[in-house]
Amino acid sequence: MSTFSNFFMQKNFPKQAGFKKIALIVGAGAVENAWQPVVKALNSHYNFDFQLDSDGANSIMARLVYLLRFYSTGTFPDAEKGKNALLVEVNEIKSKISLHLRLAQQNKTIRARKELKEILYRFVFSEINRSVLISTNWDTVIDTEINFLGESNYPKNGSDISALHIHGSIDSPVGLYLPSEVTREAYRTKEEDSQMGSIHGTTWGTIEESNITILYGLSLDPLDAELCQTMAAGWSSPNLREIIIINPEHEKVAQRVKLLLDARYAAEISGYSPNDLTKKIKY
Numbered sequence: 001m002s003t004f005s006n007f008f009m010q011k012n013f014p015k016q017a018g019f020k021k022i023a024l025i026v027g028a029g030a031v032e033n034a035w036q037p038v039v040k041a042l043n044s045h046y047n048f049d050f051q052l053d054s055d056g057a058n059s060i061m062a063r064l065v066y067l068l069r070f071y072s073t074g075t076f077p078d079a080e081k082g083k084n085a086l087l088v089e090v091n092e093i094k095s096k097i098s099l100h101l102r103l104a105q106q107n108k109t110i111r112a113r114k115e116l117k118e119i120l121y122r123f124v125f126s127e128i129n130r131s132v133l134i135s136t137n138w139d140t141v142i143d144t145e146i147n148f149l150g151e152s153n154y155p156k157n158g159s160d161i162s163a164l165h166i167h168g169s170i171d172s173p174v175g176l177y178l179p180s181e182v183t184r185e186a187y188r189t190k191e192e193d194s195q196m197g198s199i200h201g202t203t204w205g206t207i208e209e210s211n212i213t214i215l216y217g218l219s220l221d222p223l224d225a226e227l228c229q230t231m232a233a234g235w236s237s238p239n240l241r242e243i244i245i246i247n248p249e250h251e252k253v254a255q256r257v258k259l260l261l262d263a264r265y266a267a268e269i270s271g272y273s274p275n276d277l278t279k280k281i282k283y
Helices: 036-046 054-073 079-106 115-126 139-148 190-209 225-235 249-262
Strands: 023-025 131-134 212-216 242-246 268-273 276-282
Touching: 023 115, 023 190, 036 054, 036 079, 054 079, 054 212, 115 139, 115 212, 115 276, 131 190, 190 225, 212 225, 225 249, 242 249, 249 268
Parallel strands: 023 131, 023 212, 212 242, 242 268
Antiparallel strands: 268 276
């Protein structure tokens, strides 16, 4: 069985023939009902008289980010007051989202998709490969599920692995990264900016050290330019050999991946439908 580790930069893995470093990067598509708790949290905050969906939830949060930028860079009267009031509201929303996600995890309303086990055993687990888990999700569903199936060679608590949550996690609600946010935001403290920059830098470095990147349930949406740039920076590496895309729309994701690759470093790109992991499509 594969050994999961937190970061590759420790560079003390055994030098065995065929040894590979694998970065498993997961998004909301890896989790069933991933947006349901977020929608419920926003509904409870705003009390809408219509049915909110994930698209609406994204729109709400992106607008909040815009308003925070507007107030924090404004020179008009009460700009500071408006920013502070909005920060209070945003932190309240983040707390509600974290609570709903935590409850949904406990109740199994959100859960790892059934193909996760097969993905791990087919593409990740082996006696010699070393793997790291990077998540763009706020929840810890995939982390928890992998802890039932894998083990860590750098145990933190028992044999638990710790995912690198590039957009924050429910363990620290105030640190949740909202849609359209970037590392440097005028409304954040220097400490917050430094912490988020460090996470993105670590992600970049981890991908750079990897031989194989597996994108599971992650679309690389063009609107998330910072995530795309982080991937591009990490893939600009002679270590890169292969990018595996597991997504119902893997062709679309493959096109986005090609736009991010460095022409100096050739890599095989392949796609799989989550419903048929035996059929490999090369791009």
